[in-house]
Amino acid sequence: MTGSNGSTAVSDQPALPKPEGLEGVVAASTALSHVFGEEGKLVYRGYDIHELAGNASFEEVAYLLWNGRLPTQDELKDLLLTLGEERSLPGHVIDVIRALPGDAHPMDALRTGASALGAGGGDQFDDEPDLDEAIALTAMFPGILAAFFRLRQGLEPVAPKPEHNTAQSYLHQLFGREPEDRHWRPLEVYLTLLADHGMNASTFTARVIASTGSDLCSSITGAVGALKGPLHGGAPSKVLDMLEAIGSAENVDSWLTDALDRGERLMGFGHRVYKAEDPRAEILRGMAAEASTPEFFELSRRTEERALEMLHERKPGRRLYTNVEFYSAAVLSAVGLPGDMFTPTFAVSRVTGWTAHVLEQVANNRLIRPQSEFVGPTDRKFVAIEAR
Numbered sequence: 416m417t418g419s420n421g422s423t424a425v426s427d428q429p430a431l432p433k434p435e436g437l438e439g440v441v442a443a444s445t446a447l448s449h450v451f452g453e454e455g456k457l458v459y460r461g462y463d464i465h466e467l468a469g470n471a472s473f474e475e476v477a478y479l480l481w482n483g484r485l486p487t488q489d490e491l492k493d494l495l496l497t498l499g500e501e502r503s504l505p506g507h508v509i510d511v512i513r514a515l516p517g518d519a520h521p522m523d524a525l526r527t528g529a530s531a532l533g534a535g536g537g538d539q540f541d542d543e544p545d546l547d548e549a550i551a552l553t554a555m556f557p558g559i560l561a562a563f564f565r566l567r568q569g570l571e572p573v574a575p576k577p578e579h580n581t582a583q584s585y586l587h588q589l590f591g592r593e594p595e596d597r598h599w600r601p602l603e604v605y606l607t608l609l610a611d612h613g614m615n616a617s618t619f620t621a622r623v624i625a626s627t628g629s630d631l632c633s634s635i636t637g638a639v640g641a642l643k644g645p646l647h648g649g650a651p652s653k654v655l656d657m658l659e660a661i662g663s664a665e666n667v668d669s670w671l672t673d674a675l676d677r678g679e680r681l682m683g684f685g686h687r688v689y690k691a692e693d694p695r696a697e698i699l700r701g702m703a704a705e706a707s708t709p710e711f712f713e714l715s716r717r718t719e720e721r722a723l724e725m726l727h728e729r730k731p732g733r734r735l736y737t738n739v740e741f742y743s744a745a746v747l748s749a750v751g752l753p754g755d756m757f758t759p760t761f762a763v764s765r766v767t768g769w770t771a772h773v774l775e776q777v778a779n780n781r782l783i784r785p786q787s788e789f790v791g792p793t794d795r796k797f798v799a800i801e802a803r
């Protein structure tokens with residue numbers, strides 16, 4: 416094959432299938448969770464998400480993901496105790512967060528904090544990834560975010576209370592007051608819904624890094640970076656931006672039409688795997704109806720209805736439905752979080768899934784190292800800089 420520059424592209428490679436974005440490629444075996452895209456069903460360790468949401472605590476779900484079964488009462492008590500003991504951040508991590516510019520994105524602060532946790536300050540994260548490290552990281556994620564959230568407002572970090580569960584502790588460390596039931600309970604359900612989701616981009620990132628024999632903090636730091644992107648976890652704050660820009664029900668049609676005419680994607684719709692409604696969206700819609708103001712819920716509902724109609728008209732056959740991010744925006748703002756804390760809050764939950772995947776990967780490891788189809792030239796000759 417001769418390229419436009421006159422050189423020859425490689426031709427001795429076997430013809431490999433080349434799905435764009437690895438769509439449909441099986442990259443690992445996992446017993447953790449599965450997305451049944453056609454049916455719109457999500458299963459954690461054999462339990463349909465509807466079984467767990469609102470029934471299991473976040474910590475029970477974390478235990479389930481890490482250990483493969485639900486905990487007994489004593490096991491849950493032990494886990495809550497350990498999480499409570501592990502929440503305080505090492506001093507050097509606070510120092511690193513303190514040094515960040517106040518206008519940094521909280522996801523950048525989380526990525527930096529996760530990386531700093533793996534950089535000395537004791538040998539807590541030095542070994543091969545294990546369950547103790549997974550629990551410690553899960554315990555510290557809310558504190559990293561809360562410390563940054565407060566420092567950027569000129570406030571000092573708040574010491575965690577060991578008796579709090581994860582949702583309570585996160586809100587307490589963020590706002591420095593005892594969390595109300597009407598805030599931490601919906602947050603807890605949100606955390607159970609987002610804990611794992613098959614071989615998504617950030618989970619794949621974590622497993623690739625773990626497969627090289629690297630440490631847990633490196634895997635999780637990489638995963639945070641992958642989650643930040645708007646095509647993955649970065650959408651919910653953009654949903655809030657969209658709803659705020661629409662402002663009221665009478666603007667919905669014109670705003671959505673203009674956005675689609677400009678070729679923009681509507682945040683909170685579509686999914687690589689789901690070809691039916693995301694089951695988490697259905698649960699969050701119900702929660703948003705209770706937790707958010709009637710006006711905001713009405714605006715969300717109207718926007719969702721018209722967006723689905725327009726997407727189905729404009730992209731017939733694409734099967735675009737509401738995804739988890741759309742109603743996350745309503746639920747998380749009702750809990751009191753500002754838009755830029757939405758994706759980091761997703762990470763407070765997903766760190767359980769990421770760490771469980773890393774443990775699964777290292778238990779039966781093989782370096783993840785795929786092939787690429789080489790499409791460049793192979794026979795160029797070096798020309799000295801003076802002659803170019």
Ligand code: COA
Pocket residue numbers: 645646647648650679680681682683684685686687688726730733735738739740
């Ligand atoms: N708004 C408008 N059009 C959309 C869309 C959206 N939210 N999602 C997908 N489409 C369109 C694409 O433009 C494409 O149209 P085309 O074939 O005419 O070019 C078609 O639907 C298929 O999209 P594709 O890019 O193949 O889907 P994907 O599997 O790569 O993307 C997402 C999945 C999630 C990245 C995509 O749906 C998206 O960008 N959604 C908005 C962001 C979002 O909500 N992210 C959170 C995900 S949980």
